[in-house]
Amino acid sequence: MTRDLLIRAGDALLGERRQLTMDELAELSRVGDDAVPSLAALAHEVRLSWAGPTIDIEGILSLKTGGCPEDCHFCSQSARFDTPVKSVPFLDQDEVVAAAKETAALGASGFCIVLAVKGPDETAMTRILDLVPVIRDEVGINVNVSAGTLTSEQARRFADGGVHRYNHNLETARSFFPEVVTTHTWEERHDTCMLVREHGMELCCGVLLGMGESRNQRLELLDQVRQVEPHEVPINFLNPRPGTPLQVRKPLSALEALRWIAVFRLGLPSVILRYAGGREITLGDLQSMGMTSGINALIVGNYLTTLGRTPEDDLSMLEDLQMPIGVLSSAI
Numbered sequence: 236m237t238r239d240l241l242i243r244a245g246d247a248l249l250g251e252r253r254q255l256t257m258d259e260l261a262e263l264s265r266v267g268d269d270a271v272p273s274l275a276a277l278a279h280e281v282r283l284s285w286a287g288p289t290i291d292i293e294g295i296l297s298l299k300t301g302g303c304p305e306d307c308h309f310c311s312q313s314a315r316f317d318t319p320v321k322s323v324p325f326l327d328q329d330e331v332v333a334a335a336k337e338t339a340a341l342g343a344s345g346f347c348i349v350l351a352v353k354g355p356d357e358t359a360m361t362r363i364l365d366l367v368p369v370i371r372d373e374v375g376i377n378v379n380v381s382a383g384t385l386t387s388e389q390a391r392r393f394a395d396g397g398v399h400r401y402n403h404n405l406e407t408a409r410s411f412f413p414e415v416v417t418t419h420t421w422e423e424r425h426d427t428c429m430l431v432r433e434h435g436m437e438l439c440c441g442v443l444l445g446m447g448e449s450r451n452q453r454l455e456l457l458d459q460v461r462q463v464e465p466h467e468v469p470i471n472f473l474n475p476r477p478g479t480p481l482q483v484r485k486p487l488s489a490l491e492a493l494r495w496i497a498v499f500r501l502g503l504p505s506v507i508l509r510y511a512g513g514r515e516i517t518l519g520d521l522q523s524m525g526m527t528s529g530i531n532a533l534i535v536g537n538y539l540t541t542l543g544r545t546p547e548d549d550l551s552m553l554e555d556l557q558m559p560i561g562v563l564s565s566a567i
């Protein structure tokens with residue numbers, strides 16, 4: 236019975252303080268739609284107990300947009316698809332520092348600079364390594380980077396250069412990956428995740444749900460994310476972009492999105508679980524329900540190629556929920 240299942244999971248996570256097995260998580264992921272709010276309530280309690288009450292917010296900025304040679308079928312920055320996103324060269328240093336200052340003023344703990352590349356070439360490495368100390372010193376905020384797959388040498392240089400957290404998404408289950416990306420392998424992504432940790436940076440490893448993967452493949456992905464031991468997991472939902480091969484796919488239903496937010500929290504009790512792209516189109520008016528289903532972090536402002544809610548809307552949602560922002564807890 237669902238009620239017993241939830242009680243047993245609560246006892247394990249909140250009483251014994253042990254992580255659930257994948258079998259236990261698989262059972263929980265199959266509760267009926269009517270039990271999703273109860274699953275979400277448990278995930279919220281687990282979040283408060285394992286990760287604390289505060290909400291972490293982060294801003295992201297695309298340092299180099301579009302023109303990527305890879306063929307990720309969900310991505311409007313691929314040069315292989317005819318999308319409205321056009322290639323834009325590097326932003327200059329003043330623009331980046333100004334954006335970092337705006338982000339810090341919102342109470343963000345981190346600012347992530349993102350490049351649409353397979354991996355950084357020497358020009359990109361130099362640009363990023365020049366920017367990191369300037370942002371840190373002038374703005375006083377952690378600088379995170381997302382610049383594709385890395386070699387061991389590149390990971391070492393980023394770690395030595397002061398990059399706090401490196402983002403590299405597994406995106407989807409290993410068994411589903413070849414259906415949505417053919418120009419690089421899941422293993423390449425996995426290897427970069429391991430290098431990030433080996434060189435002492437925090438690992439941010441995100442997922443993208445709703446690309447046509449099965450429920451079993453979502454569980455497979457959760458297991459694979461657990462194995463790379465990330466510090467942070469952004470949850471993205473597919474926002475089908477015009478011109479991409481996945482443009483015709485229907486977004487996940489709000490209830491299904493909440494179910495998986497909760498399952499990911501129950502499987503990753505102490506991580507920073509961040510609301511990321513696609514939440515507006517998927518959850519609509521139910522944004523705040525995600526915050527009580529296991530989420531404890533937000534990307535505020537716009538995403539890389541799509542517009543997000545305004546930061547004011549998100550800050551007012553947190554105020555309504557009486558959820559304090561980590562670095563601004565006295566102000567909310």
Ligand code: SF4
Nearest residue numbers: 303305307310313351
């Ligand atoms: S590697 Fe990154 S930027 Fe390039 S197509 Fe894939 S998701 Fe988009």
